[in-house]
Amino acid sequence: MIKRVCLLILFLLQTTSSAQAYEIVAVKSSAAEPYTLALQAFQQHFKKLSPSRGLKSIQADTVQVITLQKKESATEISQKIRAAKPDLIVAFGSKAFYHAASTYKNIAIIYLLVPSPEAVAQHSQATGVLLQPKAGVEFQALAQIFPAGRRIGVIYDPAKSADLISTTMAANRDLSFVLRPVSQAQEVAGQLATLADEVDLIWMLPDSTSLSPQAEKSYYLFSLRHKIPLLAFSEKYLTRGASFAVSLDLAGMGRWAAKLARQIQNGTKASAIKPVQIDQVALRRNKLIINKLGLVLQETSK
Amino acid sequence: MISPSRLIHQIRASYSAKLIVIFIAALFVMATVLNFTFIRLQKNSYRVHMRDSGLAIIRLLATSLQIDLFTENISELQNALEALQDQDNILHVDLLTDKGAILVSRSFDADRQADFPSCETLFKDIRLGSSFFREWPDSFTFWWPVLAIPEHSSEDALYFEEDTEAGDTTPSVLGYVTMVISKDQYKEEIRQIFIRTGLIILPILILLITGVSLLFRRLTQPLQSLIAKIRQERNIGEIHDDIGLLDTTVTTLVEDLDRSFQTINELTSGLEDQVAERTRQLGQANKKLTTRQEYLEEANKKLEKAMKELKEAEGQLIQSEKMAAIGQVVAGVAHEINNNINFISGALPSLDRAMADVSRLMEKFKAACTEPTDANLTEARALQKELEEDELFDSLGLLMDNIREGVNRTTRIIADLQTFSRADEQGYKTVDLHKAINSTITFLDKDPLHHIEIIKAYGELPLVSCRPDRINQVFLNIMNNALHAMATQGGTLTITTSVKDSMVHIRFGDTGTGINKETLPRIFDPFFTSKDIGEGSGIGLAISYKIIQQHGGRIEVTSDEGKGSSFEVILPVVRQDEG
Numbered sequence: 001m002i003k004r005v006c007l008l009i010l011f012l013l014q015t016t017s018s019a020q021a022y023e024i025v026a027v028k029s030s031a032a033e034p035y036t037l038a039l040q041a042f043q044q045h046f047k048k049l050s051p052s053r054g055l056k057s058i059q060a061d062t063v064q065v066i067t068l069q070k071k072e073s074a075t076e077i078s079q080k081i082r083a084a085k086p087d088l089i090v091a092f093g094s095k096a097f098y099h100a101a102s103t104y105k106n107i108a109i110i111y112l113l114v115p116s117p118e119a120v121a122q123h124s125q126a127t128g129v130l131l132q133p134k135a136g137v138e139f140q141a142l143a144q145i146f147p148a149g150r151r152i153g154v155i156y157d158p159a160k161s162a163d164l165i166s167t168t169m170a171a172n173r174d175l176s177f178v179l180r181p182v183s184q185a186q187e188v189a190g191q192l193a194t195l196a197d198e199v200d201l202i203w204m205l206p207d208s209t210s211l212s213p214q215a216e217k218s219y220y221l222f223s224l225r226h227k228i229p230l231l232a233f234s235e236k237y238l239t240r241g242a243s244f245a246v247s248l249d250l251a252g253m254g255r256w257a258a259k260l261a262r263q264i265q266n267g268t269k270a271s272a273i274k275p276v277q278i279d280q281v282a283l284r285r286n287k288l289i290i291n292k293l294g295l296v297l298q299e300t301s302k
Numbered sequence: 303m304i305s306p307s308r309l310i311h312q313i314r315a316s317y318s319a320k321l322i323v324i325f326i327a328a329l330f331v332m333a334t335v336l337n338f339t340f341i342r343l344q345k346n347s348y349r350v351h352m353r354d355s356g357l358a359i360i361r362l363l364a365t366s367l368q369i370d371l372f373t374e375n376i377s378e379l380q381n382a383l384e385a386l387q388d389q390d391n392i393l394h395v396d397l398l399t400d401k402g403a404i405l406v407s408r409s410f411d412a413d414r415q416a417d418f419p420s421c422e423t424l425f426k427d428i429r430l431g432s433s434f435f436r437e438w439p440d441s442f443t444f445w446w447p448v449l450a451i452p453e454h455s456s457e458d459a460l461y462f463e464e465d466t467e468a469g470d471t472t473p474s475v476l477g478y479v480t481m482v483i484s485k486d487q488y489k490e491e492i493r494q495i496f497i498r499t500g501l502i503i504l505p506i507l508i509l510l511i512t513g514v515s516l517l518f519r520r521l522t523q524p525l526q527s528l529i530a531k532i533r534q535e536r537n538i539g540e541i542h543d544d545i546g547l548l549d550t551t552v553t554t555l556v557e558d559l560d561r562s563f564q565t566i567n568e569l570t571s572g573l574e575d576q577v578a579e580r581t582r583q584l585g586q587a588n589k590k591l592t593t594r595q596e597y598l599e600e601a602n603k604k605l606e607k608a609m610k611e612l613k614e615a616e617g618q619l620i621q622s623e624k625m626a627a628i629g630q631v632v633a634g635v636a637h638e639i640n641n642n643i644n645f646i647s648g649a650l651p652s653l654d655r656a657m658a659d660v661s662r663l664m665e666k667f668k669a670a671c672t673e674p675t676d677a678n679l680t681e682a683r684a685l686q687k688e689l690e691e692d693e694l695f696d697s698l699g700l701l702m703d704n705i706r707e708g709v710n711r712t713t714r715i716i717a718d719l720q721t722f723s724r725a726d727e728q729g730y731k732t733v734d735l736h737k738a739i740n741s742t743i744t745f746l747d748k749d750p751l752h753h754i755e756i757i758k759a760y761g762e763l764p765l766v767s768c769r770p771d772r773i774n775q776v777f778l779n780i781m782n783n784a785l786h787a788m789a790t791q792g793g794t795l796t797i798t799t800s801v802k803d804s805m806v807h808i809r810f811g812d813t814g815t816g817i818n819k820e821t822l823p824r825i826f827d828p829f830f831t832s833k834d835i836g837e838g839s840g841i842g843l844a845i846s847y848k849i850i851q852q853h854g855g856r857i858e859v860t861s862d863e864g865k866g867s868s869f870e871v872i873l874p875v876v877r878q879d880e881g
Contacts, residue, residue, distance in 0.1 A: 029458065032462055032463065032464075033463075034461075034462050093458050094456050094457060094458045095456065095458070113458070113461075113462075114458075115457040115458060115460065115461060116457060119457075131461065185372075186372060186373050186374070188373075189369065189373040189375065190373065190375075206457070206460045206461065207460075208453075208454060208457065208460060211460060212453060212454075213451035213452065213453060213454065214368075214369070214372050214450055214451050216451075217368070217369050218369055218373070221369065233460075233461070234460070234461040234462070236461065236462060236463055248461070
């Protein structure tokens with residue numbers, strides 16, 4: 001009798017678990033550290049958000065991780081994602097988002113750490129956490145520590161960054177933006193030279209023309225020659241010569257992605273969920289550069 | 303002062319001088335070759351150094367000019383080149399576009415334009431792309447591409463460090479840097495190397511030549527002495543050089559040697575005849591020796607046979623000695639038993655008579671009892687009286703005592719015989735030697751005993767481990783010899799026993815004729831006897847000595863001719879292999 005009851009329970013568990021288990025596939029663009037940190041935060045928070053009662057508490061949802069390799073073809077990547085039979089895809093980075101969107105048109109995708117999701121792929125069931133914080137929040141943070149930075153010099157490619165410039169300027173009307181448009185990277189150094197006596201700070205934009213690898217060094221040379229600090233949008237530039245950089249909250253983005261995943265799992269359509277935009281950022285500074293430039297910062301600031 | 307021609311003549315004549323000259327020449331050649339090899343190596347090394355340092359400068363220059371060349375910022379490029387002015391070696395620097403057009407050109411020594419190739423010539427080398435370095439008669443030229451940094455692979459790379467690997471992207475060429483370096487310093491360094499090595503090698507060479515000359519002189523000293531001696535002895539002036547002199551001497555010696563060999567050969571032919579004669583004689587001697595050897599082998603065989611026969615004879619003698627001893631014992635036993643039987647046989651007729659008287663008396667009394675008449679009784683009493691009844695029974699008792707004595711004595715003899723022979727007992731037993739001596743005395747030769755007294759001066763003896771039959775044979779032998787020594791004039795045989803240091807001493811001392819000094823050392827030799835022929839085998843004492851030796855003991859003999867002898871048997875109480 002006991003045997004029969006046990007077999008029945010096992011049978012029920014088998015059938016119910018296959019019906020209830022939710023297969024989440026996390027696709028990383030590469031093994032780069034930011035993707036890994038964000039994924040860890042996602043996994044931890046997603047686990048915390050899992051129910052503590054019912055069958056789901058017995059068999060938790062599984063998160064499969066796929067890390068894309070450089071030499072893999074699109075077909076291979078697509079086969080890999082299909083083999084995982086996902087109910088939901090969490091894409092870390094543009095490449096992952098692009099291949100996830102190309103592989104499945106109807107499965108919900110949550111993207112994060114993607115600079116321009118709409119430019120990467122058009123997907124009806126995609127939502128996510130935007131990499132760009134709310135326009136102008138970095139200047140609010142900067143004002144706390146460097147209030148002297150009132151005149152902001154900007155080198156930009158109008159074809160790529162006109163919207164960003166306009167929204168940022170609208171959000172920070174108290175600041176004065178000195179704009180220098182460029183159409184190719186060779187112009188950057190020359191344009192920078194014109195800003196020497198006109199600005200208190202140079203804002204480095206996520207613009208592939210004005211911040212091409214070749215042009216990037218011009219910013220640092222300009223900064224050192226004219227003792228004008230640079231504000232970058234990523235910590236990557238901090239060690240290279242920028243004075244301030246926006247610190248991306250990778251853990252926060254991972255947590256947001258976990259929340260979105262639970263929402264979708266609970267039945268909300270991904271198309272109905274607006275992408276999350278971070279409205280607060282932290283700034284990090286390069287003390288060595290700041291000292292060399294002779295900048296005086298607010299003592300209370302961090 | 304010796305003239306050069308005279309010096310050359312002397313060098314030609316002297317073997318050691320020739321050797322020294324050849325060696326010095328070889329040293330010069332070797333030093334020159336080594337010097338040039340060393341200079342060549344140094345030159346190559348310095349050339350490599352120049353190339354590496356030139357390449358390092360131009361690579362640094364190419365990297366530092368990356369941004370200015372990218373933006374084609376001529377003034378900045380010129381400023382950068384001006385910084386090179388302090389470098390003495392750099393003659394000229396050109397900055398070219400990727401197509402080879404000159405962007406900036408800077409000469410640091412206008413007078414030496416002709417010392418290095420034109421920019422067009424250099425660009426041809428650049429296009430060939432095989433090397434970044436070329437050497438000209440008066441200059442080195444270097445060139446290096448200024449590479450553009452690869453573009454970001456995606457927009458993500460604006461935010462995050464790209465996971466790039468070598469060879470992922472091929473950077474484009476922004477332009478080239480060419481540089482001409484003067485060879486002046488290089489040439490000066492080479493010249494300095496020449497001077498320095500010359501300064502180092504020359505004193506070493508001088509030292510080596512001096513050292514080698516002294517060494518050669520020392521090494522060839524014996525040769526020089528020899529040559530001088532030859533010159534002196536053979537009276538050859540200075541006509542020959544050293545080698546010629548030696549050659550002549552050796553030739554003369556060889557001729558002398560040939561003559562000597564000839565003489566030896568002549569002598570040898572005579573010697574061969576002698577050798578042949580001697581060989582023949584040796585052959586004969588050998589033949590004789592072979593014959594003798596055969597004779598000796600034959601003799602040896604005969605000797606072996608004789609030895610065998612002798613051993614057999616010895617065995618027979620030993621056997622006959624045993625038989626003689628047994629015979630003596632048997633004779634002794636027979637004598638004793640005969641004496642005892644005399645007791646019995648002497649008593650038997652008297653006993654028969656007494657028994658007949660008793661029978662008669664019994665008949666009379668039986669009749670008187672059957673018919674108790676007076677006559678019968680009187681007759682019986684008369685016979686009783688006649689026979690002297692009391693005496694009759696006394697004599698019967700006496701006769702019975704005699705018979706008993708005879709039987710007892712016989713029993714004792716048999717017991718003694720058993721003690722003596724112990725033929726049934728093989729191996730070693732613990733034996734009371736006093737008993738053994740006593741039993742042996744029983745079987746001594748009876749003839750001499752009539753006028754010989756045996757005195758037993760026994761001490762306290764422990765039981766001794768021995769073979770009793772053998773020991774008795776020894777005692778019998780020694781005592782019989784003593785009796786024979788006293789047979790004529792009589793005497794005393796004193797037997798003394800004692801124990802000293804775990805050894806039993808049994809001394810048989812007689813007062814007989816004694817043994818003379820010449821005979822004494824040989825008494826234990828086999829077949830040695832002082833008795834007349836047929837009286838003794840001569841092996842009795844030899845066997846006795848051997849038996850005692852087998853028991854781990856010894857026999858000591860002292861004798862005084864005419865006064866007597868003493869044989870002392872010394873035996874261990876416990877056999878050595880037992881202990």
